[in-house]
Amino acid sequence: MQPQAQSxxxxxxxxxxxxxxxxxxxxxxxARLxxxxGLSPATVSRLRSGQYRLEPGGKPFELAQHLVRLFRSLDSWLGQDDAAARSWLTTRNLDLGDRPLALLATVRGLLRTSDYVDALRARV
Known part of the structure:
Protein backbone atom coordinates (compact mmCIF):
# COMPACT_ATOMS: atom_id res chain seq x y z
CA MET A 1 0.00 0.00 0.00
CA GLN A 2 1.39 3.39 -1.01
CA PRO A 3 1.43 6.35 1.38
CA GLN A 4 -1.27 8.92 0.61
CA ALA A 5 1.21 11.60 -0.50
CA GLN A 6 2.75 9.31 -3.11
CA SER A 7 -0.59 8.24 -4.59
CA ALA A 31 20.02 29.21 0.34
CA ARG A 32 18.53 28.64 3.81
CA LEU A 33 15.43 26.85 2.49
CA GLY A 38 18.70 19.41 0.49
CA LEU A 39 18.28 21.47 -2.68
CA SER A 40 20.44 24.10 -4.35
CA PRO A 41 19.42 27.77 -4.04
CA ALA A 42 18.73 27.79 -7.80
CA THR A 43 16.37 24.83 -7.47
CA VAL A 44 14.58 26.53 -4.57
CA SER A 45 14.20 29.64 -6.73
CA ARG A 46 12.54 27.51 -9.42
CA LEU A 47 10.37 25.83 -6.76
CA ARG A 48 9.17 29.22 -5.50
CA SER A 49 8.34 30.35 -9.04
CA GLY A 50 6.42 27.15 -9.80
CA GLN A 51 8.94 25.82 -12.33
CA TYR A 52 10.05 22.94 -10.09
CA ARG A 53 8.07 20.48 -7.99
CA LEU A 54 9.19 18.18 -5.25
CA GLU A 55 8.96 14.53 -6.29
CA PRO A 56 7.28 11.95 -4.04
CA GLY A 57 9.74 9.39 -2.73
CA GLY A 58 12.66 11.80 -2.84
CA LYS A 59 14.53 13.04 0.20
CA PRO A 60 13.58 16.71 -0.44
CA PHE A 61 9.90 15.69 -0.56
CA GLU A 62 10.24 13.90 2.78
CA LEU A 63 12.08 16.83 4.37
CA ALA A 64 9.45 19.22 3.02
CA GLN A 65 6.74 17.14 4.71
CA HIS A 66 8.58 17.48 8.02
CA LEU A 67 8.98 21.22 7.46
CA VAL A 68 5.23 21.56 6.89
CA ARG A 69 4.64 19.57 10.08
CA LEU A 70 6.88 21.98 12.00
CA PHE A 71 5.17 24.99 10.44
CA ARG A 72 1.70 23.74 11.33
CA SER A 73 2.72 22.90 14.89
CA LEU A 74 4.44 26.23 15.43
CA ASP A 75 1.54 28.08 13.81
CA SER A 76 -0.92 26.34 16.12
CA TRP A 77 1.20 26.84 19.23
CA LEU A 78 1.81 30.56 18.56
CA GLY A 79 -1.71 31.38 17.42
CA GLN A 80 -0.88 32.01 13.74
CA ASP A 81 1.48 34.86 14.62
CA ASP A 82 4.12 34.85 11.86
CA ALA A 83 6.27 37.47 13.61
CA ALA A 84 6.30 35.39 16.80
CA ALA A 85 7.25 32.29 14.79
CA ARG A 86 10.13 34.12 13.10
CA SER A 87 11.28 35.40 16.49
CA TRP A 88 11.09 31.95 18.07
CA LEU A 89 13.03 30.41 15.18
CA THR A 90 15.84 32.96 15.40
CA THR A 91 16.20 33.13 19.20
CA ARG A 92 18.54 30.78 21.01
CA ASN A 93 16.58 28.02 22.71
CA LEU A 94 18.18 26.63 25.86
CA ASP A 95 16.37 23.29 25.57
CA LEU A 96 17.48 22.77 21.97
CA GLY A 97 20.95 24.24 22.55
CA ASP A 98 20.85 26.61 19.57
CA ARG A 99 18.56 28.78 17.48
CA PRO A 100 15.86 26.49 16.06
CA LEU A 101 16.45 27.88 12.57
CA ALA A 102 20.10 26.85 12.74
CA LEU A 103 19.07 23.30 13.60
CA LEU A 104 16.73 22.87 10.63
CA ALA A 105 19.57 22.36 8.13
CA THR A 106 20.07 18.80 9.40
CA VAL A 107 17.52 16.00 9.37
CA ARG A 108 18.15 15.34 13.05
CA GLY A 109 17.71 19.04 13.89
CA LEU A 110 14.49 19.34 11.86
CA LEU A 111 12.97 16.29 13.53
CA ARG A 112 14.16 17.30 16.99
CA THR A 113 12.72 20.80 16.60
CA SER A 114 9.41 19.40 15.33
CA ASP A 115 9.20 16.97 18.23
CA TYR A 116 10.03 19.78 20.67
CA VAL A 117 7.24 22.03 19.37
CA ASP A 118 4.79 19.12 19.35
CA ALA A 119 5.67 18.43 23.00
CA LEU A 120 5.08 22.10 23.89
CA ARG A 121 1.69 22.03 22.23
CA ALA A 122 0.73 18.87 24.11
CA ARG A 123 1.29 20.41 27.54
CA VAL A 124 -1.87 20.81 29.58
Whole structure:
Protein backbone atom coordinates (compact mmCIF):
# COMPACT_ATOMS: atom_id res chain seq x y z
CA MET A 1 0.00 0.00 0.00
CA GLN A 2 1.39 3.39 -1.01
CA PRO A 3 1.43 6.35 1.38
CA GLN A 4 -1.27 8.92 0.61
CA ALA A 5 1.21 11.60 -0.50
CA GLN A 6 2.75 9.31 -3.11
CA SER A 7 -0.59 8.24 -4.59
CA UNK A 8 -2.08 11.74 -4.75
CA UNK A 9 -1.22 13.34 -8.12
CA UNK A 10 -1.57 16.84 -6.63
CA UNK A 11 0.87 16.15 -3.77
CA UNK A 12 3.98 17.50 -5.55
CA UNK A 13 2.26 20.77 -6.46
CA UNK A 14 0.58 21.25 -3.08
CA UNK A 15 3.70 20.47 -1.06
CA UNK A 16 5.95 22.57 -3.30
CA UNK A 17 3.63 25.57 -3.00
CA UNK A 18 3.32 25.10 0.77
CA UNK A 19 7.08 25.00 1.21
CA UNK A 20 7.47 28.15 -0.87
CA UNK A 21 4.90 29.93 1.31
CA UNK A 22 6.63 28.74 4.48
CA UNK A 23 9.85 30.20 3.15
CA UNK A 24 8.05 33.50 2.60
CA UNK A 25 6.35 33.50 6.02
CA UNK A 26 9.63 32.78 7.80
CA UNK A 27 11.73 35.07 5.56
CA UNK A 28 13.98 32.20 4.49
CA UNK A 29 16.45 32.85 1.70
CA UNK A 30 16.71 30.36 -1.13
CA ALA A 31 20.02 29.21 0.34
CA ARG A 32 18.53 28.64 3.81
CA LEU A 33 15.43 26.85 2.49
CA UNK A 34 17.65 24.81 0.18
CA UNK A 35 19.84 23.76 3.10
CA UNK A 36 16.74 22.51 4.94
CA UNK A 37 15.40 20.60 1.92
CA GLY A 38 18.70 19.41 0.49
CA LEU A 39 18.28 21.47 -2.68
CA SER A 40 20.44 24.10 -4.35
CA PRO A 41 19.42 27.77 -4.04
CA ALA A 42 18.73 27.79 -7.80
CA THR A 43 16.37 24.83 -7.47
CA VAL A 44 14.58 26.53 -4.57
CA SER A 45 14.20 29.64 -6.73
CA ARG A 46 12.54 27.51 -9.42
CA LEU A 47 10.37 25.83 -6.76
CA ARG A 48 9.17 29.22 -5.50
CA SER A 49 8.34 30.35 -9.04
CA GLY A 50 6.42 27.15 -9.80
CA GLN A 51 8.94 25.82 -12.33
CA TYR A 52 10.05 22.94 -10.09
CA ARG A 53 8.07 20.48 -7.99
CA LEU A 54 9.19 18.18 -5.25
CA GLU A 55 8.96 14.53 -6.29
CA PRO A 56 7.28 11.95 -4.04
CA GLY A 57 9.74 9.39 -2.73
CA GLY A 58 12.66 11.80 -2.84
CA LYS A 59 14.53 13.04 0.20
CA PRO A 60 13.58 16.71 -0.44
CA PHE A 61 9.90 15.69 -0.56
CA GLU A 62 10.24 13.90 2.78
CA LEU A 63 12.08 16.83 4.37
CA ALA A 64 9.45 19.22 3.02
CA GLN A 65 6.74 17.14 4.71
CA HIS A 66 8.58 17.48 8.02
CA LEU A 67 8.98 21.22 7.46
CA VAL A 68 5.23 21.56 6.89
CA ARG A 69 4.64 19.57 10.08
CA LEU A 70 6.88 21.98 12.00
CA PHE A 71 5.17 24.99 10.44
CA ARG A 72 1.70 23.74 11.33
CA SER A 73 2.72 22.90 14.89
CA LEU A 74 4.44 26.23 15.43
CA ASP A 75 1.54 28.08 13.81
CA SER A 76 -0.92 26.34 16.12
CA TRP A 77 1.20 26.84 19.23
CA LEU A 78 1.81 30.56 18.56
CA GLY A 79 -1.71 31.38 17.42
CA GLN A 80 -0.88 32.01 13.74
CA ASP A 81 1.48 34.86 14.62
CA ASP A 82 4.12 34.85 11.86
CA ALA A 83 6.27 37.47 13.61
CA ALA A 84 6.30 35.39 16.80
CA ALA A 85 7.25 32.29 14.79
CA ARG A 86 10.13 34.12 13.10
CA SER A 87 11.28 35.40 16.49
CA TRP A 88 11.09 31.95 18.07
CA LEU A 89 13.03 30.41 15.18
CA THR A 90 15.84 32.96 15.40
CA THR A 91 16.20 33.13 19.20
CA ARG A 92 18.54 30.78 21.01
CA ASN A 93 16.58 28.02 22.71
CA LEU A 94 18.18 26.63 25.86
CA ASP A 95 16.37 23.29 25.57
CA LEU A 96 17.48 22.77 21.97
CA GLY A 97 20.95 24.24 22.55
CA ASP A 98 20.85 26.61 19.57
CA ARG A 99 18.56 28.78 17.48
CA PRO A 100 15.86 26.49 16.06
CA LEU A 101 16.45 27.88 12.57
CA ALA A 102 20.10 26.85 12.74
CA LEU A 103 19.07 23.30 13.60
CA LEU A 104 16.73 22.87 10.63
CA ALA A 105 19.57 22.36 8.13
CA THR A 106 20.07 18.80 9.40
CA VAL A 107 17.52 16.00 9.37
CA ARG A 108 18.15 15.34 13.05
CA GLY A 109 17.71 19.04 13.89
CA LEU A 110 14.49 19.34 11.86
CA LEU A 111 12.97 16.29 13.53
CA ARG A 112 14.16 17.30 16.99
CA THR A 113 12.72 20.80 16.60
CA SER A 114 9.41 19.40 15.33
CA ASP A 115 9.20 16.97 18.23
CA TYR A 116 10.03 19.78 20.67
CA VAL A 117 7.24 22.03 19.37
CA ASP A 118 4.79 19.12 19.35
CA ALA A 119 5.67 18.43 23.00
CA LEU A 120 5.08 22.10 23.89
CA ARG A 121 1.69 22.03 22.23
CA ALA A 122 0.73 18.87 24.11
CA ARG A 123 1.29 20.41 27.54
CA VAL A 124 -1.87 20.81 29.58
Missing amino acids: DPDAPRVLSEAVGRIGDFWDLSN GAIL
